[in-house]
Amino acid sequence: MELLTIGDMAARSGVAQSALRFYEREGLIRSTRTGGNQRRYERHELRRVAFIRIAQQVGVSLEEIREALAELPENRTPTKADWARLSARWRRKLEARIAMMERLRDQLTGCIGCGCLSLQRCKLINPEDRLAARGRGPQMIINP
């Protein structure tokens, strides 16, 4: 089995056929066509799909994923090095997101202690004073 049908892709990636067609329309994956206009996927497209699903778990939009994937070579099959470079970038994003969540967790822990959650001296959310001055809300903890 050289090329994969959309059914194969769906079965092997765990992504619905409709989603695969959608990804193709959005320029996230590619396929060639048979004489009868059916999609045939190269094996390495599975890797693209895998990358997409991982990136989504990290909280990245399809638009951003599309941009990242656009950096893979057009003319040749991506090498391990190509994928490694992309993965490393995602790992950094993932670590940033983990750090954000940990900050959130630590501050929420503090707020459990005082039972405040948005009261005056709460470090997590302080709509009264600090945030009113900055004109923004709870977002400040998230992207400080």
Next chain:
Amino acid sequence: MELLTIGDMAARSGVAQSALRFYEREGLIRSTRTGGNQRRYERHELRRVAFIRIAQQVGVSLEEIREALAELPENRTPTKADWARLSARWRRKLEARIAMMERLRDQLTGCIGCGCLSLQRCKLINPEDRLAARGRGPQMIINP
């Protein structure tokens, strides 16, 4: 200033007025009305809004948030203890999410080493063998 107008709420919480009206329609927050039908918010509603935005950052849907908030007392202003209980529950959710992301990070790190990403022996995604057998895709790392 005893009660807050919707403008005050928006300014102090950083959440748009339209969103506050939406939250009210969805039963996430409450307000009383003036004789002229304008919304007036009790100060502690700010805490609800704060809780909503934090929970959203943890990746919880409004529906789940609504259910959690429904556990707060209807008849009285929530006490610190009420909020503390709710916060503690969210902290657990947050920790679970952090753990998931860390697992993802560690496995992605391994995959950077081998440059595979969905190749046969990759621990992160293995659509060929293990997943084909289970009939699911990359999801397995996320909720193992």
Next chain:
DNA sequence: CCTTGAGTTGAAGTGAACTTTAACTTGCAG
């Protein structure tokens, strides 16, 4: 051949979480 499961399309639908719009009404400083 023929049947049947697999695949094709464009267009419309879904659900979450809001925002925008239009047409009004209220609240309050001067």
Next chain:
DNA sequence: CTGCAAGTTAAAGTTCACTTCAACTCAAGG
């Protein structure tokens, strides 16, 4: 009082990430 910023509503619109539908065509085993 008046003027105007701030508030009200229902309904429609938006974005994201898909799914569903209807009406086909293709591929391949018997």
